[in-house]
Every structure is written in structure tokens, then in C-alpha cells.
Amino acid sequence: MKQFTVPTRNEVSPANQEIFDNLNKALGFVPNLYATIGLSSNGLGRYLAYQNAKTSLSNKEKEAVNLIVSQINGCIYCQSAHTVIGKMNGFTDEQVLDIRRGTATDAKLNALVQLAASITKNKGRADAATVDAFFAAGYTNEHLVDTVLQVSEKIAMNYLHNLTQIPVDFPVAPSLELTASVN
Known part of the structure; x- marks a missing residue:
């Protein structure tokens, strides 16, 4: 399978470079999965708009x-x-x-x-x-x-992470035994 690498700021479109800069200001880093979405010229902005849209859920x-x-x-x-x-x-x-x-x-x-x-x-x-x-x-x-x-x-x-397997840049969640209800 193709090996994916996390793109750097210089490897993404100018629009995504601006988003990278904003993420760096807000979070202190660009999460690897967001950076990977940056491989699409329009994907990162589109995704963030969807993710941050208003919702009735807390x-x-x-x-x-x-x-x-x-x-x-x-x-x-x-x-x-x-x-x-x-x-x-x-x-x-x-x-x-x-x-x-x-x-x-x-x-x-x-x-x-x-x-x-x-x-x-x-x-x-x-x-x-x-x-x-x-x-x-x-x-x-x-x-x-x-x-x-x-x-x-x-x-x-x-799905994006399961396909790309880019490195996890958060503390890795503990594995757990799944109950029958989740399997």
C-alpha cells in the first residue's frame, strides 16, 4: 500500500498554508490528520467548516x-x-x-x-x-x-486515518476490551 507522509506547510496550497497558520495560532500545532486533509486544495477548509458548524448537540x-x-x-x-x-x-x-x-x-x-x-x-x-x-x-x-x-x-x-495511517500526534488512547454491544 502507498506510504503517506504528513505534508508540511510548504507542501500545501496557499489557502491551506493560511489555515495551517491559524491552527498553529489556535492550537500551537497542526494536528497530523488536519495536515493530511491539506493534501486537498479545498479539503481542509471544507472539512473545518463542516466540523465547526452550529449544531443542537453540546x-x-x-x-x-x-x-x-x-x-x-x-x-x-x-x-x-x-x-x-x-x-x-x-x-x-x-x-x-x-x-x-x-x-x-x-x-x-x-x-x-x-x-x-x-x-x-x-x-x-x-x-x-x-x-x-x-x-x-x-x-x-x-x-x-x-x-x-x-x-x-x-x-x-x-476513514482518512485508517487509509493513510499517518502518525498519531496525541497521547495514544489506551486499548480496551470491547463489550459485545460495540463489536
Whole structure:
């Protein structure tokens, strides 16, 4: 398989160079997966606009979706990045691991994690009981749409890393034994 390397600032388009500069100012570095998206002249700007678009989901809910989807898709890069970001948004180490296993102690968040897992595993065909539990937990049609969009955003990143295998530049997430519900 082709070997991918992370492009440097000088190897990307002028538009992406500007985005690299902005990421450096905001984060102190350009994450390797973002840099890899920079191989596309328009991809990085397009992706960041999608990722940063307004949503009905809270940052904590978005991170729960990101964690379970990345776990199911076996993306160590995104598991690692979202372990860090999840903790920045209030999750404990154990809560991050629980979400990656497919559960959350908070009933409403658990319904979201279960739905995101079902959507991912079943290619968008979540089982009816899981969808019903999502709505019973207090989520709305708007939340459903935003959950599907969040799953799709994370799948794109999972697939890009799984194909390129570029180096993980976050503390590597611990491996875990998956429960039957996530497999």
C-alpha cells in the first residue's frame, strides 16, 4: 500500500498554508490528520467548516459521538484525539472508556451513545428500539439530524486515518476490551 507522509506547510496550497497558520495560532500545532486533509486544495477548509458548524448537540455530546464512532471504526488517531478533547469537555478517564465501550452512566447521554453506535455499525439503519430510546430520553428530530451529521463527520476522519495511517500526534488512547454491544 502507498506510504503517506504528513505534508508540511510548504507542501500545501496557499489557502491551506493560511489555515495551517491559524491552527498553529489556535492550537500551537497542526494536528497530523488536519495536515493530511491539506493534501486537498479545498479539503481542509471544507472539512473545518463542516466540523465547526452550529449544531443542537453540546460539545460533550459531540465528543461522546466522536468517541463511540471512532471506537467502532477502529481509528486509533481519533480515539486518541477525542480522549484528550473529551476530557477537556468534562469527561473523566473512566467515562471516556465507558463511552468507547458503548455505554454512559447518564441515561440521556447513554441513549445518544447507543444511537451513534447503532448508526455506525448498521450503516445508518439503526434499530427501532434504539431510535425510540433516543427520543424517549428527550432528544428531538433536530438532534437526530445533528447526530447523523456528527457521525458522518467522524466517519470521514476515521476513514482518512485508517487509509493513510499517518502518525498519531496525541497521547495514544489506551486499548480496551470491547463489550459485545460495540463489536
